[in-house]
Amino acid sequence: MTDAATGNIGRAAADARRAEAEQTGPVMAADGRPLKQSLNRALRAQKLRALALIAPLLLFLLVTFVAPIFDMLFRSVENQITSETLPRTVVALEDWDAQDLPSQDTFAALAYDFMEAAERRIHTRLGSRLNYETTGISSTFRRSGRGIDDLGETQAEQFIDLNPQWEDPAAWVALMAAPDWIAAQADWAARADAADAADRPFDEAEPAFRLAGGIAATLPETADAYRSFATTIQQEDEDSPTAEEPWNTVYLALYRDLLRQPAATIAAYDGPQAALVQEAAGVAAGFEATDLPAFFIDMDDGWGDLKTWETIQTFSDPYTAGYFLAALDLQLTPQGIEMQPEEQQIYLMLFWRTIVLSLTIMGLCVLLGYPIAYLLSNLPMRTSNLLLILVLLPFWTSLLVRTSAWKVLLQQQGVINDTLVWLGLVADDARLALINNQVGTVIAMTHILLPFMILPLYSVMKTIPPSYVRAAKSLGATNSTAFWRVYFPQSVPGIGAGCILVFILSIGYYITPELVGGRTGIFISNRIAFHISDSLNWGLAAALGSILLILVLALYWLYDRLVGIDNVKLG
Amino acid sequence: MDHKLPPYATTGQRIWFYGFRVLCGLIFFFLMAPILTIIPLSFNAEDFFTFTPGMLAFEPEAYSLKHYVDFFTNPDWQQALRNSVLIAPMATLLAVSLGTLAAIGLSQSHVPFKGTIMAIMISPMIVPLIISAAGMYFFYSRVGLQGTYWGVVLAHAALGIPFVIITVTATLVGFDRSLTRAAASLGANPVTTFFRIQMPLILPGVISGGLFAFITSFDEVVVVIFVGSAGQQTLPWQMFTGLREQISPTILAVATILVVISILLLSVVEILRRRSERLRGMSPG
Known part of the structure; x- marks a missing residue:
């Protein structure tokens, strides 16, 4: 048969198959669906089943672990406290040029903000926050919180002298509140009275205060200050604006409005209490004024210091790099980013010390771990399993137990010093200082982390065939050549794995340095803990934590590339 | 290094073989000693963190269970x-x-x-x-x-x-x-x-x-x-x-x-x- 004939037959067979396929369609599964579709559906079901098994744990971890980590990252840049506590001041300071003290208007904004903040008792919180940036602000804020009540008293007295109506909460409500709020409030009060009369418990809250429509156009600052007063006493003290005389700052705002608003605007006002307002407008110009900057500076000198205002302006953004800068010994000043003063630079030094001590511990672990792993992997299985227990037992023993053992052993009057004195190596009056310094941290942590070096080294060395070294020796290599040129290079992956593991664990250590490190042997973790529980500078703690986390994740990524996370073995 | 010393080993090899074992012994000692030391110390009759002369002489009255009693009470x-x-x-x-x-x-x-x-x-x-x-x-x-x-x-x-x-x-x-x-x-x-x-x-x-x-x-x-x-x-x-x-x-x-x-x-x-x-x-x- 010729080639052409074969080709013809082949083509004919293919044609026949195609014709058949056209008649019957694609291959079918038993249930009559196309096989491909059926397989896809099975695969999808399998994926869904796997995900359904994983989902509960994934959700659990997202809530209990991942969300907290992100919360910490968020806290390291979050700074809404300034704009939440002093909203008007922050706006007023936007175009301030930092040359002279801010204007009267800015001080007025500060007065309204501060009155509300002091009443809500949140001014000290902002004071402590800004104190991290400029020392002294905390006490300025605390003192001003006590004195702010009196600001505007002069104006209040003069208005009340003019017309006693200004003292009457009801007159103020009639002027300021929306008519529907007044109705709703009266309704609520009636229900409260009824409940009271019938001795029924009544825990419904008063309807939230609403400002009248037109008043903000006529008396903008007064409306704003009064709303601030009404909502604050409703929320904080569960008082009603219908029963409370406004804060003095509200009178101050009224005074400022009457002087500043064009006479025509006041005259055109025809809402409730128009006569009362217009009467006051006629004489307000003759009232005794208050010099706001002088009043504030009288409360605390800090308000006369440009630095206080600069700090508020600089940290008014809702997000800040300030904590991260502080964590790197930098600071944000109005002139830009600068180094902290020499005596306040501690964090770079602490990071550096953490890394250097961790490297020292890692090096010691290699030196001590390598011989042990080598011995274990070259002994017969039975003996090496027995000796492995000597490694695993410390590994399983509580961290606190091992740390307390070292604390007991390393003391000046402890077992090690006693032995050295007894042996005559050390004079009784020259006992070694082995604890509460870097030596203590390094000794205790090397002991604690040594199993983490031995175990990965051992698992790598177990797989190195002894025949390679024998072959090298039979070819004339000396013992040391055979070791360094043949055996050692094969054990390097184990050293790498062990080193990264020990280093990762070491730079995040907290307990052991805290207990045996004293002042010079502590790590960055101890500083983080200090800021969380003692100095309460959570933002800085979060920033330090974020930097440490980034460092660890980078190392972990390296570990995953070199060793693979699936190769993590326990025990 | 093999786990047994061949009969024909030279003196140098012997020293190296035993020296290495002693070194490993010391490292094992470092691993275990802290944990093992605190066990006898916990039976100390005094409130000290070191061995009293009495303990070293194995006098029974130098040992006591009082710290355990304290833990349980x-x-x-x-x-x-x-x-x-x-x-x-x-x-x-x-x-x-x-x-x-x-x-x-x-x-x-x-x-x-x-x-x-x-x-x-x-x-x-x-x-x-x-x-x-x-x-x-x-x-x-x-x-x-x-x-x-x-x-x-x-x-x-x-x-x-x-x-x-x-x-x-x-x-x-x-x-x-x-x-x-x-x-x-x-x-x-x-x-x-x-x-x-x-x-x-x-x-x-x-x-x-x-x-x-x-x-x-x-x-x-x-x-x-x-x-x-x-x-x-x-x-x-x-x-x-x-x-x-x-x-x-x-x-x-x-x-x-x-x-x-x-x-x-x-x-x-x-x-x-x-x-x-x-x-x-x-x-x-």
């Missing part, structure tokens, strides 16, 4: 013990049940985003404890879990999960899938198959994962200090405070008890590992 230590015993098993239960399910899911052949999911599940082991503690403190305060029993349990369960995932997935690697198929072909439903076929075979892995999770919670001190409040003071926390403030010899008695517990747990894990390898037809190693 002091209300602070008893409360701490009670808290530890209440927190660790609950955290273990959560970690094991969720972790085993997820490990079974992860061992299926087609899992989308397997790498990412695995990374998230291992992360509590990778992130330094102080960072987990800080994050949990901030976040749990926001949601009202800070300073509560359940806050500590959830935090400890999260920390124990990586260990369960790692041990159970390792056991599942050697699991023969035809066994579940055989069960299914004989009419067993998936639930029966799971409890009668798969579970008994992976049980050693699940138990040793659980033991790891238990010891993680039982030993944990950083997270509990931040997430817990005085009402959740555990044994390690009490030891930590004791070591930082007034160091009392009762700590040594507690430490000795904890060492005994770790020896027991280590033995159980070792027995389980061997059993699991035998079940899967591997030689114990």
